[in-house]
Amino acid sequence: MSYWQREETVSLDEKKAIQSERLRATVNRVYAHVPFYHNKMQELGLEPEDIKSIDDLKYLPFTTKQDLRDHYPYGLFATPMEDVVRIHASSGTTGQPTVVGYTKNDITMWQDMIARCFTAYGITKHDIIQNAYGYGLFTGGLGCHYGSEHLGAAVIPISGGNTKKQIQLLQEFGSTVITCTPSYALYIGETMKNMGIDPRSTKLRVGVFGAEPWSEEMREQIESLFGIEAMDIYGLSEVLGPGVAFDCKKRTGLHINDDHFVPEIVDADTLELMTNGESGELVFTMITKEALPILRYRTRDITKLYTDKCECGRTLVRMDKVTGRSDDMLIIRGVNVFPSQIESIILKVAETAPHYVLILDRVNNLDTLEVWVEAREGMFSDAIKSLERVEKHITNELFSLLGLHVKVKLVEPRTIERSEGKAKRIIDKRKK
Numbered sequence: 436m437s438y439w440q441r442e443e444t445v446s447l448d449e450k451k452a453i454q455s456e457r458l459r460a461t462v463n464r465v466y467a468h469v470p471f472y473h474n475k476m477q478e479l480g481l482e483p484e485d486i487k488s489i490d491d492l493k494y495l496p497f498t499t500k501q502d503l504r505d506h507y508p509y510g511l512f513a514t515p516m517e518d519v520v521r522i523h524a525s526s527g528t529t530g531q532p533t534v535v536g537y538t539k540n541d542i543t544m545w546q547d548m549i550a551r552c553f554t555a556y557g558i559t560k561h562d563i564i565q566n567a568y569g570y571g572l573f574t575g576g577l578g579c580h581y582g583s584e585h586l587g588a589a590v591i592p593i594s595g596g597n598t599k600k601q602i603q604l605l606q607e608f609g610s611t612v613i614t615c616t617p618s619y620a621l622y623i624g625e626t627m628k629n630m631g632i633d634p635r636s637t638k639l640r641v642g643v644f645g646a647e648p649w650s651e652e653m654r655e656q657i658e659s660l661f662g663i664e665a666m667d668i669y670g671l672s673e674v675l676g677p678g679v680a681f682d683c684k685k686r687t688g689l690h691i692n693d694d695h696f697v698p699e700i701v702d703a704d705t706l707e708l709m710t711n712g713e714s715g716e717l718v719f720t721m722i723t724k725e726a727l728p729i730l731r732y733r734t735r736d737i738t739k740l741y742t743d744k745c746e747c748g749r750t751l752v753r754m755d756k757v758t759g760r761s762d763d764m765l766i767i768r769g770v771n772v773f774p775s776q777i778e779s780i781i782l783k784v785a786e787t788a789p790h791y792v793l794i795l796d797r798v799n800n801l802d803t804l805e806v807w808v809e810a811r812e813g814m815f816s817d818a819i820k821s822l823e824r825v826e827k828h829i830t831n832e833l834f835s836l837l838g839l840h841v842k843v844k845l846v847e848p849r850t851i852e853r854s855e856g857k858a859k860r861i862i863d864k865r866k867k
């Protein structure tokens with residue numbers, strides 16, 4: 436078993452000591468340099484000396500995306516701009532983008548976090564990495580790029596999109612690793628098939644997929660489509676970008692790099708701390724970031740934490756695969772539904788392709804949910820009866836999982852919009 440850094444396997448006592456020291460330093464710094472935290476801590480009657488160890492994390496104030504927006508663009512930075520060497524921003528569908536900054540040390544740390552993930556996936560300097568995450572303000576492209584170089588691998592900076600070119604390079608440059616969103620991987624595989632190219636015929640052996648929720652069923656589909664190992668990478672711009680957490684080969688959850696980002700799980704409504712193994716909103720405190728150290732950032736991602744040691748030897752805390760965000764959770768007639776739950780049912784059905792969209796509407800003051808899913812090639816020439824049979828089967832499966840009647844519509848192959856980055860799976864007509 437190989438690791439990138441010693442900190443991945445330290446004893447829990449040593450980890451606690453590392454975290455406590457780093458937290459104290461961070462709290463001192465933000466108190467001195469970020470008026471937002473200075474004021475918040477004063478309101479709570481907290482002095483930096485009150486935070487003695489990681490156990491005192493719970494006394495610190497939370498930070499939300501709105502707080503970042505309110506201090507747009509650089510108001511929460513803890514270093515002067517002359518020390519900032521990189522700026523990224525998350526697009527966000529509404530309002531201002533969220534701006535994040537990095538010092539030289541932050542970039543070095545980020546490279547190491549990516550190298551940790553890639554090492555756990557079995558990627559080495561001998562690999563050729565086709566980096567199909569978008570380059571630009573999005574953290575995916577440059578984050579994985581610098582990490583790949585740091586590892587010593589050869590990175591192809593193709594960015595997202597340009598699917599025919601992706602396929603050409605996969606074939607001609609001998610890429611052994613591809614990094615992109617899982618939905619884009621499916622799209623590349625599908626395009627290869629349409630061009631008469633077997634997606635299993637390339638040298639690819641590992642895929643590094645993240646930036647959006649994807650189910651275990653989606654993982655199986657991608658693995659069998661390309662004949663590769665599909666590994667999960669998690670992260671968010673406000674905390675770092677890609678590289679906050681990663682799958683290991685044991686696949687018992689994602690290891691969080693908790694010597695840099697300390698996780699907590701809270702009840703999203705009451706903000707009460709949950710115990711390990713309980714599901715709730717993931718919160719991160721960045722204890723080594725220089726430019727933008729955020730205390731108790733509410734991610735909106737829903738997951739659980741596990742502290743027992745993984746068979747891989749890492750002592751980094753694990754979290755469940757993130758299957759949804761609290762703001763993506765659909766509340767349909769009082770029932771909480773995550774798109775990923777629907778995905779896992781659809782992908783088990785042989786007659787459908789892994790492309791779907793959820794359409795929400797309100798009819799006579801009642802929420803309705805329709806699931807449009809593509810039929811596999813050839814299905815549409817079948818009798819209407821067999822289409823109806825498949826629709827009914829999915830409706831029944833969804834009913835037994837969710838207790839909710841969902842209208843399922845099989846649509847013709849290649850009619851649902853494909854994505855080159857994060858997939859858009861929800862059309863909410865109620866918001867109009």
Ligand code: DLL
Binds near residue numbers: 758
């Ligand atoms: O998506 C960073 C990233 C780039 C991660 C490339 C992995 C690979 P944001 O655009 O700020 O950052 O979006 C962050 O995406 O809060 C999750 O809701 C979701 N997300 C990211 N990775 C995963 C994953 C990047 N592996 C938001 N599984 C996060 C599920 C994920 N959701």
